[in-house]
Amino acid sequence: xxxxxxxxxxxxxxxxxxxxxxxxxxxxxxxxxxxxxxxxxxxxxxxxxxxxxxxxxxxxxxxxxxxxxxxxxxxxxxxxxxxxxxxxxxxxxxxxxxxxxxxxxxxxxxxxxxxxxxxxxxxxxxxxxxxxxxxxxxxxxxxxxxxxxxxxxxxxxxxxxxxxxxxxxxxxxxxxxxxxxxxxxxxxxxxxxxxxxxxxxxxxxxxxxxxxxxxxxxxxxxxxxxxxxxxxxxxxxxxxxxxxxxxxxxxxxxxxxxxxxxxxxxxxxxxxxxxxxxxxxxxxxxxxxxxxxxxxxxxxxxxxxxxxxxxxxxxxxxxxxxxxxxxxxxxxxxxxxxxxxxxxxxxxxxxxxxxxxxxxxxxxxxxxxxxxxxxxxxxxxxxxxxxxxxxxxxxxxxxxxxxxxxxxxxxxxxx
Amino acid sequence: xxxxxxxxxxxxxxxxxxxxxxxxxxxxxxxxxxxxxxxxxxxxxxxxxxxxxxxxxxxxxxxxxxxxxxxxxxxxxxxxxxxxxxxxxxxxxxxxxxxxxxxxxxxxxxxxxxxxxxxxxxxxxxxxxxxxxxxxxxxxxxxxxxxxxxxxxxxxxxxxxxxxxxxxxxxxxxxxxxxxxxxxxxxxxxxxxxxxxxxxxxxxxxxxxxxxxxxxxxxxxxxxxxxxxxxxxxxxxxxxxxxxxxxxxxxxxxxxxxxxxxxxxxxxxxxxxxxxxxxxxxxxxxxxxxxxxxxxxxxxxxxxxxxxxxxxxxxxxxxxxxxxxxxxxxxxxxxxxxxxxxxxxxxxxxxxxxxxxxxxxxxxxxxxxxxxxxxxxxxxxxxxxxxxxxxxxxxxxxxxxxxxxxxxxxxxxxx
Numbered sequence: 001x002x003x004x005x006x007x008x009x010x011x012x013x014x015x016x017x018x019x020x021x022x023x024x025x026x027x028x029x030x031x032x033x034x035x036x037x038x039x040x041x042x043x044x045x046x047x048x049x050x051x052x053x054x055x056x057x058x059x060x061x062x063x064x065x066x067x068x069x070x071x072x073x074x075x076x077x078x079x080x081x082x083x084x085x086x087x088x089x090x091x092x093x094x095x096x097x098x099x100x101x102x103x104x105x106x107x108x109x110x111x112x113x114x115x116x117x118x119x120x121x122x123x124x125x126x127x128x129x130x131x132x133x134x135x136x137x138x139x140x141x142x143x144x145x146x147x148x149x150x151x152x153x154x155x156x157x158x159x160x161x162x163x164x165x166x167x168x169x170x171x172x173x174x175x176x177x178x179x180x181x182x183x184x185x186x187x188x189x190x191x192x193x194x195x196x197x198x199x200x201x202x203x204x205x206x207x208x209x210x211x212x213x214x215x216x217x218x219x220x221x222x223x224x225x226x227x228x229x230x231x232x233x234x235x236x237x238x239x240x241x242x243x244x245x246x247x248x249x250x251x252x253x254x255x256x257x258x259x260x261x262x263x264x265x266x267x268x269x270x271x272x273x274x275x276x277x278x279x280x281x282x283x284x285x286x287x288x289x290x291x292x293x294x295x296x297x298x299x300x301x302x303x304x305x306x307x308x309x310x311x312x313x314x315x316x317x318x319x320x321x322x323x324x325x326x327x328x329x330x331x332x333x334x335x336x337x338x339x340x341x342x343x344x345x346x347x348x349x350x351x352x353x354x355x356x357x358x359x360x361x362x363x364x365x366x367x368x369x370x371x372x373x374x375x376x377x378x379x380x381x382x383x384x385x386x387x388x389x390x391x392x393x394x395x396x397x398x399x400x401x402x403x404x405x406x407x408x409x410x411x412x413x414x415x
Numbered sequence: 416x417x418x419x420x421x422x423x424x425x426x427x428x429x430x431x432x433x434x435x436x437x438x439x440x441x442x443x444x445x446x447x448x449x450x451x452x453x454x455x456x457x458x459x460x461x462x463x464x465x466x467x468x469x470x471x472x473x474x475x476x477x478x479x480x481x482x483x484x485x486x487x488x489x490x491x492x493x494x495x496x497x498x499x500x501x502x503x504x505x506x507x508x509x510x511x512x513x514x515x516x517x518x519x520x521x522x523x524x525x526x527x528x529x530x531x532x533x534x535x536x537x538x539x540x541x542x543x544x545x546x547x548x549x550x551x552x553x554x555x556x557x558x559x560x561x562x563x564x565x566x567x568x569x570x571x572x573x574x575x576x577x578x579x580x581x582x583x584x585x586x587x588x589x590x591x592x593x594x595x596x597x598x599x600x601x602x603x604x605x606x607x608x609x610x611x612x613x614x615x616x617x618x619x620x621x622x623x624x625x626x627x628x629x630x631x632x633x634x635x636x637x638x639x640x641x642x643x644x645x646x647x648x649x650x651x652x653x654x655x656x657x658x659x660x661x662x663x664x665x666x667x668x669x670x671x672x673x674x675x676x677x678x679x680x681x682x683x684x685x686x687x688x689x690x691x692x693x694x695x696x697x698x699x700x701x702x703x704x705x706x707x708x709x710x711x712x713x714x715x716x717x718x719x720x721x722x723x724x725x726x727x728x729x730x731x732x733x734x735x736x737x738x739x740x741x742x743x744x745x746x747x748x749x750x751x752x753x754x755x756x757x758x759x760x761x762x763x764x765x766x767x768x769x770x771x772x773x774x775x776x777x778x779x780x781x782x783x784x785x786x787x788x789x790x791x792x793x794x795x796x797x798x799x800x801x802x803x804x805x806x807x808x809x810x811x812x813x814x815x816x817x818x819x820x821x822x823x824x825x826x827x828x829x830x
Contacts, residue, residue, distance in 0.1 A: 016441075016442075016445070016458070017445055017449075017455055017456065017457075017458065018445055018446065018449045019441070019442040019443065019444065019445030019446025019447070019448075019449060020442075020446065020629050020631075021442065022437055022438070022439050022441075022442040023437070023438050023441065023442070023458075024437050026434070026437075026438065026460070027431075027434040027435075027436065027437040027438070028434065029434065030431070030432060030433055030434030031433065031434025031435065032434070033434075034433045034434060040432055041432065041461065041462065041464070041467055042432075042459065042460065042461055042467070042471070043431070043432065043438075043459070043460035044457065044458070044459055044460075045441070045457065045458035045459075046456065046457055047456060049456070052456055052457070056457070059474075110806065110808060158810060214435055216435075278728075279722075281701075281704075284705075284708075285704055285705055285707070285708025285709075286696075286701035286702065286703065286704025286705035286706075286707075286708060286720065286722070287701065287705045287708075288701065289696075289700055289701025289704075289705075289722040290699075290700055290701035290702040290704075290705045291701075292700070292701075293699075293700025293701060293702075293722070293724065293815075294700075294811075294812070294815075296774075296775070296776055296777060296811055297777065298724075299724050299725065302724050303724055303725045303727065303728050304721065304722045304723045304724040304725060304728035304732070305701065305721070305722040306719065306720070306721055306722070306732065307694075307701070307704040307708070307719045307720040307721070307722070308719045309708065309713075309714050309717050309718055309719045310714065310718045310719060310762075312718065312762070312763065313693075313718050313719035313762055316761060316762065316763075317719070317721065317732065317761065317762075346731060346732065347725075347727070347728050347731065347732075348727065348731075359711075360711070361711055362711060362712065391525070393525060395573060396709075396711055397709070400708075400709075
């Protein structure tokens with residue numbers, strides 16, 4: 001088959017139409033197709049209704065040569081995506097023994113017998129490719145016919161994500177006759193427009209390299225993507241571009257390449273140095289610890305933390321001085337420093353991080369309004385504190401998330 | 416205008432098409448339209464492209480009489496939703512002085528001058544209704560013409576949510592000639608299918624009352640909606656249905672009505688009783704404290720907590736006995752109880768909650784595999800521990816979230 005010229009995303013599921021779940025699958029597919037440079041001009045959601053799905057499918061193929069579908073591959077009689085698409089292409093279904101065995105094994109591995117319903121999931125349109133699902137029951141399916149392509153993916157986010165990266169992307173590489181590799185440059189403390197201004201020439205250069213910044217949750221991520229004949233060449237192109245970015249003024253704000261998040265970057269850094277971490281949280285209220293412990297295997301670095309919401313808790317658990325709270329209040333550079341130091345000593349770690357501030361919507365003082373947060377890092381060498389001043393119009397969730405990120409940034413040695 | 420017979424959702428934004436953001440607006444609108452009993456058979460996403468938006472709009476009106484649009488009301492030249500829809504309806508735009516003044520005031524309130532760009536946001540299609548935006552700059556707009564209705568809403572989730580509940584729903588009430596009120600019954604420790612089985616008759620009864628269960632994050636929520644001529648009658652219908660639910664075996668699993676979440680329900684309960692709370696977390700690693708402190712104003716009840724990831728931290732901060740850890744390990748009923756009691760005493764609160772378990776993917780023992788979590792509550796009356804046994808196939812995020820919810824459930828006095 002030739003290259004994909006344009007694609008559409010078609011998500012199937014009554015639970016999406018009723019708003020019971022948020023469509024994260026569409027965002028995943030859209031983001032990755034954008035990275036592949038495949039234009040997508042429309043996303044559509046329909047319910048588990050064969051007639052409406054059929055219409056949406058016909059419309060999609062009137063505009064694009066490839067349709068990525070998610071959902072409706074389940075074992076129940078409501079799940080009719082595969083049947084509808086097979087009918088559209090005029091392909092009968094056959095029972096694929098290999099898929100059936102795999103599904104049976106999936107159930108036996110969790111100590112259950114496969115319900116008969118699930119046999120349906122092993123029915124495959126004739127001539128279709130099977131993208132094996134090692135993370136659930138329904139195999140993903142790829143149909144190429146009449147210069148049209150349909151990629152059918154299961155609805156559960158965990159399954160679609162794994163199948164996408166492990167099955168769909170290698171296929172897209174084959175189809176494009178070239179490989180696209182992407183690397184993410186993680187940037188903290190430099191705004192998106194400032195990053196754009198510095199990198200404008202690279203962004204506009206075109207060709208086989210694309211450089212695109214994205215702002216999210218108070219951070220900027222620059223995605224560098226390169227197209228080449230093979231992975232090594234594409235990787236090398238990315239690396240070269242990243243080196244170029246490092247040489248600009250953006251360079252000193254980079255905290256990692258493909259590290260996923262600031263918390264992961266800090267764990268990697270501390271692990272490599274044989275160091276350990278504890279956190280003391282006031283305004284972030286557990287979010288900082290939660291983000292660190294989201295990462296499986298963090299326990300070799302992360303000892304624990306204290307959420308000290310009350311002044312009492314700050315004194316009891318962290319040894320913050322009554323005098324400090326009295327003189328400088330709980331939201332102050334002095335308190336933040338004592339918290340970071342206190343938790344480091346209490347848990348016997350090499351690094352302590354702390355947050356204290358006004359996350360809103362209530363609270364704050366004229367000098368330190370809502371959005372003011374002090375973050376601190378403590379090591380054997382001493383304490384360093386940073387005062388953040390976010391817009392009071394920011395949401396409580398944003399202020400808390402950014403404060404946690406900034407504390408991690410201190411741990412990473414950023415300004 | 417007559418009643419809305421069917422609607423579609425049309426979200427506009429290149430950032431959605433590129434997958435840079437997840438479409439939470441569609442879920443919000445879909446969920447609420449479902450509550451109103453307005454059928455929605457399709458959701459569409461297009462970019463900030465007038466020609467493609469125009470086509471999608473024409474297609475939507477070929478299937479439905481009402482289209483809810485979000486996005487593309489911003490001040491930049493890319494934002495063309497309003498212009499495109501006005502053109503579709505043949506309506507010229509005029510400068511609405513009242514909206515302009517409001518936008519100017521919005522900027523002056525945050526100490527800035529309104530950029531000239533924003534004048535564009537005060538341009539309104541002739542004859543349209545304005546849904547005032549008190550949470551951002553772009554007013555929402557409602558056009559009724561030729562038996563078609565268009566509701567244009569701003570893209571930022573914070574704004575659309577406020578405008579939806581404060582402006583759109585009252586309008587929908589007017590349009591339907593009746594009022595729809597919904598109440599959410601929060602249920603823990605009873606599965607969705609078990610709830611469905613018990614409530615089947617109510618679910619199938621039809622008429623002005625709808626009863627629909629939803630499973631999410633290990634909980635079940637039953638949405639009870641009633642249509643009536645006025646709010647009081649609708650509320651009374653809901654209350655009556657809820658009373659009926661309480662009398663079934665579902666009743667003992669209900670932890671609140673319209674409380675939003677288990678953490679909020681617990682805060683309300685403790686606040687009413689003048690009690691205070693502290694938490695000790697191992698496997699949930701800060702998530703429990705984070706969820707509690709997500710709620711503004713929690714500090715009158717919540718004192719703080721300890722994230723004790725290491726055994727060392729459990730002993731140092733919570734006074735868990737070395738002997739207990741040695742004999743029963745960190746993941747045991749004994750450790751959970753000591754943690755809950757320890758944090759209650761350390762922070763001097765009336766209640767302590769604790770979690771300890773294997774969130775995976777690594778870890779676990781043959782007796783306590785991944786998915787095993789002990790949650791505990793401690794009060795002056797003593798400790799109560801519950802052993803959870805979740806499927807090891809569940810994600811780390813699910814196991815942690817459910818464990819936190821179950822700890823809250825113990826605090827709420829659930830079995």
